[in-house]
Amino acid sequence: MNPGELQGRVSFVTGASRGIGRGIALALSARGSDLVLGGRKRDDLEQVAAECETQGVRCRAIPMDLVDASSIAAWASEALKAFGRVDHLVNNAGITIDGLLLRMKREDWDRVLTVNLTGAFETTRAVLPAMVRARYGRIVNISSVVGLMGNPGQANYCAAKAGLLGFTKSLAREVASRSITVNAVAPGFIDTEMTQALQEEARDRMSGLIPLGRLGTPADVAAGVAFLLSPGAAYITGEVLNISGGLYM
Numbered sequence: 001m002n003p004g005e006l007q008g009r010v011s012f013v014t015g016a017s018r019g020i021g022r023g024i025a026l027a028l029s030a031r032g033s034d035l036v037l038g039g040r041k042r043d044d045l046e047q048v049a050a051e052c053e054t055q056g057v058r059c060r061a062i063p064m065d066l067v068d069a070s071s072i073a074a075w076a077s078e079a080l081k082a083f084g085r086v087d088h089l090v091n092n093a094g095i096t097i098d099g100l101l102l103r104m105k106r107e108d109w110d111r112v113l114t115v116n117l118t119g120a121f122e123t124t125r126a127v128l129p130a131m132v133r134a135r136y137g138r139i140v141n142i143s144s145v146v147g148l149m150g151n152p153g154q155a156n157y158c159a160a161k162a163g164l165l166g167f168t169k170s171l172a173r174e175v176a177s178r179s180i181t182v183n184a185v186a187p188g189f190i191d192t193e194m195t196q197a198l199q200e201e202a203r204d205r206m207s208g209l210i211p212l213g214r215l216g217t218p219a220d221v222a223a224g225v226a227f228l229l230s231p232g233a234a235y236i237t238g239e240v241l242n243i244s245g246g247l248y249m
């Protein structure tokens with residue numbers, strides 16, 4: 001890690017109240033980036049903001065709900081007003097509502113697509129004009145290896161995560177001429193509340209499939225995100241970085 005390499009930058013991170021989003025916020029603050037944290041729960045966001053501020057960066061916790069486009073627009077506008085700029089957007093927030101397709105309800109399909117895919121579209125739409133004006137920006141979308149591999153019981157989630165990859169590559173081509181890069185990170189099986197909800201047996205079965213022999217941590221994913229935001233990644237765009245301990249290769 002190169003402390004200070006993101007100094008002077010402002011990073012917007014969604015779903016920053018816990019899990020991978022919290023890990024990303026901590027990793028970016030450790031590298032000197034100021035932060036805007038988005039998510040539904042103000043108290044949890046403020047707790048993460050306080051942790052990040054111990055690194056000497058400025059941090060704002062601004063609640064938002066990805067199912068509500070007007071709340072996303074208000075979040076981005078308040079954040080832009082607070083810092084006057086946005087250098088990085090990390091579309092991290094996501095949900096799962098699992099079930100076999102034959103039993104999947106339309107509302108569960110819609111909600112997963114709305115939060116994981118349409119939410120990223122809305123946040124990106126809200127901040128992109130500022131990046132285009134500045135002729136600088138880095139966008140990282142948190143997808144999943146199951147968006148590449150598929151997974152039974154997750155047709156809605158896999159469709160959303162695969163959709164994010166198409167979104168990433170198309171947008172990368174659209175905005176490259178403005179020095180804006182757009183990449184995706186595809187985590188494997190990461191130890192967070194999302195996966196802690198699974199049965200112990202399913203977790204053990206999954207770990208057995210990972211060549212590196214363990215679940216990933218939020219810090220493992222955050223290190224990849226921080227790299228894509230770093231000066232060293234300036235010539236990388238439209239890429240998908242798998243962080244899965246070899247689960248997908």
Ligand code: NAD
Pocket residue numbers: 014015016017018019020021038039040041064065066067092093094095115142143144145186187188189190191192193194195
């Ligand atoms: P998590 O459930 O621990 O955290 C999800 C975050 O998203 C929370 O902060 C939550 O408040 C926020 N969020 C959910 N719905 C929201 C909404 N409507 N509006 C605003 N914020 C909302 O999950 P995690 O494991 O930290 O996952 C983070 C991202 O990584 C997700 O996109 C997830 O799909 C992806 N991912 C996770 C894993 C894994 O194994 N944990 C693997 C691959 C990809």
